[in-house]
Amino acid sequence: MKNLDRRSFVKFMGGAFAVAPGIFGLISCQRSEASFGISPTNLDNLVLADGLDYKLLLKWGDDLGNGESFGFNNDYTALVPLENGSSLMWVNHEYADPLFVSGYRRGGPRTLKQVDKEMYALGGSIVEIKQDKSGDWKQVENSKYNRRLTAKTKIPLAAPRKIAGKDFGVGTFGNCAGGVTPWGTILTCEENYDAFVGELHHDGRKESSRLGWENFSKDHHPHHYGWVVEVNPRTGESKKLTSIGRYAHECCTVTRSKDGTVVAYSGDDRANEFIYKFVSSKKDSLEVGELFVADIINGKWLSLDINKNKILKSTFKDQLEIQIHCRKAARLIGATPCDRPEDIEIHPTSGEVFVALTNNYNRKDLKNSKNNFFGKVLKISPENGDHLSMNFSSSDAVIGGEESGIACPDNLAFDKLGNLWVTNDISGSLMNKPPYEKFKNNGLYYIPLSGKNAGKTFQVASAPNDAELTGVTFSEDYKTLFLSVQHPGEKSKSMDKLTSNWPDGGNSIPRPSVVQIRGELLDKLMKG
Ligand code: FEO
Ligand code: CA
C-alpha cells in the first residue's frame, strides 16, 4: 500500500485490508473480494457494519436486584448456559473513572466515601439473562443468581501457606479479561492492581498507588492481587489461584492436552514482561501444577519450579514466593520480554495459541530499542500440536499497522468456523492523533483465516469516543455477539465538558455498557 493513503485504500477495498502477507501468502486488491465492512470513523456512537444492529443489555448502574447494581467499565464477558434455558453472564469491571463514579479529581481532596464508591464499582457481575420471543436478551429480574463481587468481597487464597499473614484477600479489582474452564467456572484476571494498592517488591521496595487506596484501607495488601480468580457463577464462590503466578494478568485461557491434562495460558500486560503456561497436576483443577514461562527466541517453555533451577532455589525461600514475585523469577531464568501480552485464544481446530501483543513504548531494555506502536498477533504452535510439549515455534499471524488496518490489537475471539475477531486498544490520549490518526476510534475487526478472504481485515464496529471494545462473546448458537463498550468519554475533563454522551445521547453522561449484536451479516459470516 505504498501509493494509496489509507482512506482511499478503504474506499477501494470497500473496508477490507490485507493482513500479514508473508503469513497468508496473498495480498489481493480486487474490488470483487470486498463485500462488507466500515471505514474508520470518529463518530460518538457504536457504529456497525450494514446487516448488524445492537441493543443495550447491561449498563453501569443497572439494578441487578438483591440490593446490587451493575459495576463500571465492563470488560471481559462470558456466558454459562443453565438447564432452565437461560444463561449466566459474567462481566468483569476493570476500573472506575473517579469523575463519573466518585467525583474524586487528582490533586483534590480524597474521602473514604469516594474510595468506597470506587471499590463497589469494581470486580465482576453475575447476571442471569434470557432471550425473549423477539430474540432480544434481557436480564431475568429478581434472579437468585444475580450478584456482585467487588473490591471488598472476601476471597480465599488457594495457596499452601498464608500470604502477608492472611489466607484470603479482600476483594478483586483491575479485572481485565479472563477465561472459562472446561468444568464451567469463570476465570477473572487481576491486571493493573498496582494502580489501586501499589506494589511491594521482593527486595522490600514499596511503590505507592496512583489511586491512593492504601491511605484508606489497611485490608488491601499488594500481594493479595495480581492473581487469576476462579468463580463459580452459580454460587458466587471464588478463590484466588496463586498457582498461575502474580503479575498483570490480562487473561487466562484454558484448554486440555491430548491426554486430558488441563493447560492454561496467561500473559503479563506490562511492557517487556512475559507469556506463561500452567500445566495442572490435578483433575479439573488449576490449584496445583507446574508454571512455565516462554523463551520465544529458542521456542522453549522454561520451568519456574524451585527444585529445577539453582538460581530460583538460591533466590526464593519457597515455590509460593516465586509465584508472588513471578516477574523477577521469570526474568532471572531468561524468559523473553514481550510487547505487552494481552488476550490469548486457542484456535478451535489447529490448537495454535494466538497472543495479542498490543504495543510497547518502552523497549529500552531490549536489544531492539525501537518503539512498537502498532503491535501484532503472535501465533505459538506447540510441537506436534501437544500443549504438554516443552517446545514450540512462533510466527506473526497479524501485523498491526496501516496495511492490516489494525493498531494495538487487544481482545481476541474465535468463532465456530475458526475465524478471528479482534478488538483494538489505542489509548485515549493517542486516539485520533499521530501515529494513530488514520485508525480513528477503536473498533472490532473480523479476520477470516480460511476461504477466499483469508488474511483480510474487515472492520465491523467502531466505538464511541474514547471507548474501547472488549469482551467479545458469542451466544451458543452464534446468532448473538456480546460486546463490552468500555470507558466511553474517559477523556472528559469535567461533567460539563463531556467527550462522549453514549449510549443515552443528548447531554447525558457516558455509561459503559454491554451490548448484544445480531443481524443478517452475523448469520452470513457464521455460515462461512
Ligand atoms: Fe485491561 Fe491489558 O487491558
Ligand atoms: Ca484488555
Ligand code: CA
Ligand atoms: Ca489494552
